[in-house]
Amino acid sequence: MSIALEDLPEEMQQMIESHKQTLEPLSPEDGVEQYLESKTGEIRSQTVEEYSRKLDHFLDYCDRNDIQNLNNLSGRDLKDYAKYRRENTAPNGRELTNKTLRDDMYILRDMCRYLAEIEAVDRNLSKKVDIPSLNVGDGVRDIQMDPDRVNQILKHLDTYEYASRNHVIWCLKTETGRRPSDIYALDVEDAYVDNDAPYIEVVHRENTQLKNGENGETTIAISDRVAQIIKDYINHKRIDGKTETGRKPLLTSHQGRLSKISIRKAVYQYSCPCIVTNECPHGRDIQDCDAAQKVNHAYECPSSKPPYALRHTYITEKRNQGVPIDVLTERCDASEPVIDKHYDERDDDEKRELRRQILEQARDERDNGGRYL
Incomplete structure (x- = not known):
């Protein structure tokens, strides 16, 4: 049974009203867009595109569940989204790997922190984002640091x-x-x-x-x-x-x-x-x-x-962000086969999608410059 606001004690009503006033209405689409804009200049444009692709799943979830205002986003929604992402979005009907889900939830948690800063969600919402733990069986060593x-x-x-x-x-x-x-x-x-x-x-x-x-x-x-x-x-x-x-x-x-x-x-x-x-x-x-x-x-x-562990964490995170492998090869003094084997746990579909984005970016740059090669 729901309780009307006016039926609550006056002190609680004031607290609820005060909390409501700290939040500014914001749609999921605008929230994602503003978050990505905040990342421009902070991380590579290629990485921003990768974030955008991952957050498209979050926007789909909001559409499916009629979430039109991020002010209403709750810890339960975040848990439901993680379940939705794991079970309903992987290619070919497969369940999403812990590794991929973990990377997505890192991004979602970072976005929740940003949204809290601009008073669009509860300031403690980011703490309710569960990050899946990784085991040796997930394709990475337990040496990985969060x-x-x-x-x-x-x-x-x-x-x-x-x-x-x-x-x-x-x-x-x-x-x-x-x-x-x-x-x-x-x-x-x-x-x-x-x-x-x-x-x-x-x-x-x-x-x-x-x-x-x-x-x-x-x-x-x-x-x-x-x-x-x-x-x-x-x-x-x-x-x-x-x-x-x-x-x-x-x-x-x-x-x-x-x-x-x-x-x-x-x-x-x-x-x-x-x-x-x-x-x-x-x-x-x-x-x-x-x-x-x-x-x-x-x-x-x-x-x-x-x-x-710090070396492993650094290279793995950079690969997840879409940093080209040849850049890491020279920067970290690690061969491509070693990086592929030990630091890149994306599945084939994710790799293919990232390659597509890189090629599209190169094509756009070529077209803007009026050149064929």
């Missing part, structure tokens, strides 16, 4: 350990997808952080050899934010020191160039959930937990991750 978790760690470092050595390690790992040995090999002179378009240069040198030798050498564009963090680290936090050959390592300790083991420990340490949340998902007493209290034991935490 991108939201990575962002939480980076935000923690931004806030509490800005421009520290560990902050730089995490920024470089999550910004480039490179191996620990590549980060270890960097010298101060390899960080072009004062450029208008900042970048780092990965060089194969004696005593700091790259896995693939000179074939692994490249320059890697970095964001202005990461460039500023590295610059502040060099100017204020870096322990001054040179190697026996006169080189100035970027990452240093009192003994000289920071060891590869120390780089690995930094990843294990900050991937322990309690570092950021101050809560243990495994029911341990943090004060008595060696993994939480001792850097050398951080790897013992069931939720901690090795450096490879």
